[in-house]
Amino acid sequence: MQYKHYLKWKEYPHLDKELRDELENMTEKEITDAFYRNIEFGTAGMRGIMGAGTNRINKYVVAKASEVFANYLLSEFSDAKERGVVIAYDNRQHSKDFTHMSANVLASYGLKVYIFDDLRPTPLLSYAVRELNACAGIVITASHNPKEYNGYKVYDETGCQLVPSKIEKLLSFYGDDEIYKFVEFDRLNENVIILDHVIDEKYFNDVEKIKLNHFKNTKDLTIVFTPQHGTGYQGIKTLLEREGYSLHIVESQAKPDPNFSKTLSPNPEEKRAYKAAIELANKVNADIILCTDPDADRIGVGVKHNDDYIILNGNQTGALLIDYLLSQNKLNDTLASNGIIYNTIVTANSGNLVAKKYNIKTKALLTGFKYIGEQIEQSIKENGDKFLFGYEESYGYLISPICRDKDAIQAAVLISEMALYHKNQGLSLYEALLKLYDEIGYFVEKQVSLVFLGESGLNQMKKIMNYFHEQSLSSIGNLRITSTEDYLKQIKIEDGVTSSLTLPSSDVVKFNLSDGSFIAIRPSGTEPKCKFYYNFVGESFEDASNKIKQCIKEIDDIVNNI
Template sequence: MASMASQKSIHELAEEWTALDRNPDTRKEIADLLKGNNVAELERRLRKRIQFGTAGLRAKMQAGFSRMNDLTVLQASQGLAVYVAQTVPDALNKGIVIGHDHRHHSSDFARLTACAFITNGFKVHYFDRLVHTPLVPFGVEALGAACGVMITASHNAGPDNGYKVYWGNGCQIIPPHDQGIAVSIDENLTPWVWDKDLVNKSPLVCRPLDRVVDMYYKVLGNLVQGSTVNPAMRFMYTPMHGVGLPYAIRAAALIGAEHDTNMFSVAEQAQPDPDFSTVKFPNPEEQGALDLAMKTSDRLGISLVLANDPDADRFSAAVKGADGEWMQLTGNELGILFAYFIFKTEPVESNIAMLSSTASSQVLRSMSDIEGFHYEETLTGFKWLGNRALDLERQGYKVPFAFEEAIGYMFHGLHDKDGICAMLMFIKLLCWIEEAILGDNMTPAQGIILCLEEIYSKYGYFEDKNSYYVSLDPAVTAAVFQSIRTMNPSERGEYRYPKMVGNRNVTYWRDLTLGYDSSTPDHVPLLPVSKSSEMITCILDNSARVTIRGSGTEPKLKVYVEAKSSSREKSKQVAEEVWDDLEREWFKPRETGLLRP
């Protein structure tokens, strides 16, 4: 398709779009661009097809082959239906689970997805109300479905939407399924049918949401069994204009936290709003995203903020110190707090394993070295963490926890990140801190700080500096990575990585794009290699670890720096120094075109 498209004129591509698209609004978008002779915009919309990968699809909602719209969603669904039918035994009877969030056109996209699968003879387990993303993979496992699709763009800005695919094991797809589905999409581009109401007419459709939700809360209830909040506990919750509030209220009740008594919500952000009217980016990680929640908490005398992103698969928390200043916990801090709490409270005889992604803190590795439980590192993304957890469970391990620094957390009984479950487990963590750590008249902030200090003093002082550069053109990202790889070239064509960053020696180097690992005898990495994604990890003087990667869902080059030293202050200093060295020697924003956020 790509090579054929490159040979066509923009008018031929526009005619092809018009012939396939049955949505009058998006047909008019292309017609208006043609009428205005806006060739540049037509090229952006039509020349390249939206790429299907391990994150499924994600793009701006506009007309065009490169965007999210009725046609591209229907094409993706037809290709997915054919691939699943050919690949999964008894797939039609097992069926597909389909859910959607509150974004513009999410309901339409979900109904078109159902339409494609119904037409191909699939049973469709259709979630007919707004759901948070974790319910789809949970539903796939609980119902024994062949696959699942969630229509969401997670924490992307309002103009975006996405199409997230889960395999029959309840995990996001990994190779080779992503490539197989992409090929199948290209082979099934002509719409078979275009009937958004078919989901309301077909006998192949069932609506099991209430049953799945009850099963889901049974799993969550088992995780907090025997724990009850202090009646005096109060916290502010924000779903960030998303779908999380009703799910969070029911989850909090499992541990005795009642809405408007213990749990309060930010009124302006409580209800689903696809335009995300009070935040520029609806991501709790972004600077300022929790400002309104903190301001509301200040007014009510509350010192704890809990937050989900709009599709509630991620979780963040902030605590107010005795000095009146708010401290938002990083994704790594939350991850190691959860891991420490789970290790301390798991039965001693448990054969446990815990996981984190390669961009996440190395505290968990240090903890496993000292405490003796099994630890593994995976590639970034819960598609890898979830699938590896299933592998370990088949080997006889219990996997009570896995995390990645991008505020994603997975707990026992689930195989994808879940922000509602993480919120519930954080409340349970606070209950444990109150009993095990807090003294009289101590605040949650003091308890968390004491717990973190206990962790660092035992396993090492780790401090991170994680951020990103905006890269508006994939070619810029590729050029930056290429310049890093060629800083120390070899005349014989051997892989030669940089030997220094600033005044620190590179003591370890791994390139998961080209497939090189300096620590293995044959220099072949132990983790999967992907030429379609950029990722390099290195260690400097055994005191700092750096990972850089291109984002698969956003126009970003992500940078993770973590330093370990004898004190928090020293670790923080090393992380800052390494960051500055990387910017000066590797990223060079003024020269490369990378933009600081």
């Protein structure tokens, strides 16, 4: 397959010079990696390294995806042309070009297309789809991935990323030709409408409604914020300044930059991403650090503790937000008895235990915020449970369903308010977390990602997943496995009894342990990685950490022998 498609691309008359030169200089290994498959729609759309080939993100792959999306929308909506599609883009290389390419392809099919006048955060795209009553949306982004990556995320009419059943329909419109046959566009189609800041202001006003308290002393909270060269700058700066917080921005990382020149990593899950922010925080004696990823759907939190800054993980921030949301709603007598909180099957149990304190139910879904968005919409249509909060362990949170994707801007507003609330009680956010753990147990979480590059790496990753799907393990790290959840087979095995799982099939295995801890294993939907989630609880941090170390060693030994 690889060489045949490589030659086909070389012979393509409209191929631009940059990609043609790249093809000419490819080694055999590079040809194989660039053409061994068509880039896939994963948990967050298409995402990959930019370059020439079917397994890369480039304008031909993007144009083809847009052609396919146009045909899908025209088949699904009789009024698709009138309602149109909204497109947003981030700070990455070629993001604006890919946006204009997508807009022109969609417009050539008669679809009205809205694009923003500049880069915008992902949650604003979700909001805009709903506000404009569009039938779909697209974001050109690779979220928190390194600078070499870009991507193409697709959204439905509710502002939610397409779930697999819809993706399957979309993929049926792909033909045999992986290259879109086009002549270069020299200008935007007349069906393309440029959006100004009016919709931004509507969004800001709606985000402000999530506040639970209106503190008079907001100036007492000192915040350091870094947008990591991405799209979060304007929204978070605007809203936090309106509230009157003492806000300090990492100016070296404020300007959009496709190369992420002034940061060690644009990923708020990595501690090195906070280096410049911590330096500034030490200078201004900040209470908290806020760090958004390039498309501003994820947010990380740093907390001052003693003379250092501790970076909270997504499970910890989620548990704190749940406790704050529910406690304040209860205090204000506004806590809905039919409220529900959504998380995922790899999210720690800490948030569930916090919700249980307030008699609020939780529901775990498959990994990918689209499943949370889907549940919100379904519940509204059926007049079911009232959405209170949705979150993932990977630093994604949603407070208000004004959009249907994780929203770092909403989260920044509520995290800041929560931090001031606890400061007024004489506690840092970290001290508030310890107080919470005194009630529910001490949780320690660790995610280990094994990288598998190229076709051989993909095959090895499949071997690892097959092993854990097929082997019947009884214990890990001296802890008994009380149940195994195999989401690929859609079964749960507990005490030798097999029952059905109700969630859709997905390549995930989860081992629930006798002390309330769990280990989950899944391949990444956006990167060539196999992810191992270790979520442990103990009587202290030391107790939980010791359990994790032993279990990681056992799992590593198994993987190294596969």
